[in-house]
Amino acid sequence: MRFTLPSIAMMVFTSVYSVVDGYFVSNYAGKLALAAVNMAWPVIMMLASLGMMFGAGGSALIAAAQGRGRLNRANEYFSMIVYVVIALGFVLLGATWYLLEPLMKLLGAQGDLLANSVFYGKVCLVGLPMFMMQMLFQSLFITAGKPQLGFYVTVGAGVTNMILDWLFIGMLKMDLFGAALATDIGFVIGGVIPLVYFLRPNASTLRLGRACWKPYALVKACFNGSSELLSCISSSIVSMLYNFQLLRFAGENGVAAYSVIMYVTFIFFAMFFGFCNGMAPVISYHYGAHNIDELKNLFKRCLVILGSSGVLILAVAQLTAVPLTKLFLGYDAELCEMTVYAFRVIACTFLLVGFNVFGSSLFTALNNGILSAIISTSRAIVFEAGFVLLFPLLFGLTGIWFACWGTEIAALALTVFFVIRKRKVYGYL
Template sequence: MPIQLSDHFNYSRLLRFTLPSIAAMVFTSIYSVVDGYFVSNYAGAQSLAAVNMAWPVIMILGTLGLMFGIGGSALIAAAQGRGRLKRANEYFSLIVYAAMGLGVLLTVITWFLMEPLMKMLGAEGGLLSDCILYGHIVLLGLVPFIMQMMFQTLFITAEKPQLCFYVTLGAGVANMFLDWLLVGILGWGLFGASVATDVGFLIGGIIPLVYFARKNSSTLRLGKTRWMPHALIKAAFNGSSELLSGISSSIVTLLYDYQLLRFAGENGVAAFSVIMYITFVFFALFIGFSNGIAPVISYHFGARNKDELKNLFKRCFVIIGVSGLAMFGLAETSASLLSKVFVGYDVDLYNMTVYAFRIISFCFLLSGFNIFASSLFTALNNGLISATISTSRSIVFELVSVLLLPLLFGIDGIWFAIWGAEIATIIMAAIFIIRKRKTYGYL
């Protein structure tokens, strides 16, 4: 029997409902991970560094899909909870059309900004050429990428989380196969990796668009809408935390690259690239779970069902706590193996990667709570608190750490920077959760 937003959720139902969203986020993370594996092993450390420097720019833009998807989903699900189904579909259609138009505009603008951005970060010579090559080709798939990121949440709001998983699985498998073929077999290097990524974007973004444009069995369908600027502003504001989190994370990643080029050269950037690939998969579990449960929270918030909100809040915290412990243990025990897969061909680079990964893996104990706290307030239509948590975590606290700690501890200060950000954020999130417990009734 299909699970609906209006259901009561025990642990089993909660995990079954969010599993497709978790799997979808994991497969989304595979794009850069698989690119990184094949580029590192078949094109070398310079090409790997180029991918890590250009990819954050694409992610900043792709996060617009998360903003519209999660922010719009909160608006749509709340309307559904109040029984306003026609209005929910009008919101849905308007948000999809707006995201597509904005994606086209940003593709054109960013195409001309890619070279000066990479130069500003310190790329030059062959590294600069590789950054521009990879960035320009992947930009061609930006609009489908934005759509894919957006539909991951909207599929859940439409009560079709399994379709989200199947589409993302298809996109991920296509990307992996083409990386193997174009980079591993044909030796096309960065060009092959970027083409593989674009094909994955097309599958992940176009198939959902076609599905919702036709008559379907979900609660949502693309169709006629009206110009409702207040709805777009509300959706953007609701999802601003996700947008700001994505932007700030990418900016901080670029800052890491800049600092590592100064303190450790291209090897430092390559080591950080590997760590980001691996941690992105781990973080995807938290993000997928938080995104998957957000429409349920929005629905019961709209229906004013405080008993179910309390139930969801308690169970989510237990799941995140247990998952964080498991991820930390897995990261510590598998650091050597995972690093060897990517950079086993270079002993110095391998040793640096293992050392840094074991330091950074402590963040898994706290990061899940911080990600969920931001998503919780987005689901409750409080974009201000959500944005404050995510922006403070991803840019304010981490930016200060990555700028100051290397001055005191050298390259070790770069690896420890994320600790300070997660500790400061969880204190802030706890304060907001406690202060707003009576307002929303989740405690």
């Protein structure tokens, strides 16, 4: 829990960026601006997920090296991964700047919705390299043995974003530009402070230094973290599909409702992702050190924690559905009613989500990127994309909200199959 609680808090505060933007944009700029934010944000998250990929995959590689006592090698891996992510961030910033408008058009945005989506997305793109660094260091702080420090940095970035949202949007009436600017400044804090910390002499197990170019290690890190990348990318793609379908079946109101649902559910999902993110380096360490008894102990405790927390989170979500929705959409009774219904339907999947996220994270920690990628890709790309395209054809607007049920049930069946099949190979059961 010393490793997982700070990780959970980091993920929750990372989700605060979009949640606070959504609150101020909805209440001060209106539902059209809210829909525009939800159109552009999945693109930003999809790009930033490369930082998560290198963080998760690199952490598994670094932690395994530490478990074998190869501390110099671990630092070489660490430095190389950080420098690669910095360079990649600036390359993606330049490339996406010109592709954003065609992509928004492809997703069905027109008129004012298109203009607002492109404007918000381009301002957020300026902070993309630092956002990628923040996502990267969420995992690396844990591997360095400093999960609390990672928590403090993320809290600082989140609080800064909240204060600036209040100032730029609420007080100065800067609308979408203020929301994007506040988000960018939060990215800078979340990305630069860890970079400075690891560049200086520090009390952690890792420090940035001269990087030895090791292509095989970089490929291994990418491969290990591919499930986290695919999970985030596929989530962004699915969000785009939801927006596309909702524009067809419910118009801009549907996109606004989905925006609020994603803001709220992302906080709950962040708890599962944070737990699994914090647990992965611990599993990697004991797997690298061949501590099979401790590996079994960790596996069983994770299942108990995920099961009980799923029930608790579901109960909280159902009880808070109305007040949370009114916080965003209290000015529109019809839209608020539709959003509450959809949120309660989707919240039922909290009972299963934790197990599916853990299954993918488990195989990443065990350096089996293939199985991890199969689970995460099947869950988000194959199952969810398939259901969100199929169910509306059968059940109309209601089918869009119920698509997540079929997704999580199918993903759980696949996860259980692989966990049971590989239990003797890795010894966690």
